[in-house]
Amino acid sequence: MSADRSLQILLDELGRLPGIGPKSAQRIAYHLLEADAEEARRLAHAILQVKEQVHFCSRCFNYATADECDICTDSTRDTTRICVVGEPRDVSAIERTGSYHGLYHVLGGVISPMDKIGPDQLRIRELIGRLGAEDIQEVIIATNPNIEGETTASYLARTIKPLGVAVSRLASGLPVGGDLEYADELTLGRAIEARRTL
Ligand SMILES: [Zn+2]
Numbered sequence: 001m002s003a004d005r006s007l008q009i010l011l012d013e014l015g016r017l018p019g020i021g022p023k024s025a026q027r028i029a030y031h032l033l034e035a036d037a038e039e040a041r042r043l044a045h046a047i048l049q050v051k052e053q054v055h056f057c058s059r060c061f062n063y064a065t066a067d068e069c070d071i072c073t074d075s076t077r078d079t080t081r082i083c084v085v086g087e088p089r090d091v092s093a094i095e096r097t098g099s100y101h102g103l104y105h106v107l108g109g110v111i112s113p114m115d116k117i118g119p120d121q122l123r124i125r126e127l128i129g130r131l132g133a134e135d136i137q138e139v140i141i142a143t144n145p146n147i148e149g150e151t152t153a154s155y156l157a158r159t160i161k162p163l164g165v166a167v168s169r170l171a172s173g174l175p176v177g178g179d180l181e182y183a184d185e186l187t188l189g190r191a192i193e194a195r196r197t198l
Pocket residue numbers: 057058059060061062068069070071072073
């Protein structure tokens with residue numbers, strides 16, 4: 001394969017990554033060309049390592065390297081509360097606040113009729129299963145404060161309340177239409193502490 005062709009393949013792959021435009025792809029590609037082989041090997045290894053070793057926790061669907069994630073297996077966590085989020089990155093955002101010590105459940109998305117995502121495409125059945133199997137007293141719904149997040153929150157509240165489990169939602173104060181992962185830690189921490197019962 002020619003040098004041009006092999007560089008082009010790298011540029012194409014880099015360009016597929018989120019947030020990397022053609023200019024950034026070029027900068028990274030030339031950096032890697034000039035870097036020593038060891039640096040390039042470390043990057044390639046790190047990519048393969050997350051793909052091969054990180055999968056979903058069998059209980060909460062957060063990222064894990066064992067059957068269950070570090071939070072599910074942490075015996076100091078409050079096991080009577082589940083915080084429901086859309087994506088694993090939302091778990092990280094809430095963990096950074098230090099304001100929450102319960103368990104999580106990652107839905108793997110939110111209800112979005114436009115994208116043809118309904119409750120059956122999300123891990124809601126698994127959540128209901130946990131409510132039956134674990135001693136859960138409160139479900140805190142922490143989906144993003146946008147239309148899909150609110151739709152998902154009201155669906156969950158309607159489904160869970162009849163089971164006799166308290167359901168709450170993050171307090172307002174988070175930027176409407178925004179993403180939890182971009183909220184600052186103080187605001188997000190306060191929204192968890194001041195959550196309201198649904
Ligand atoms: Zn877990």
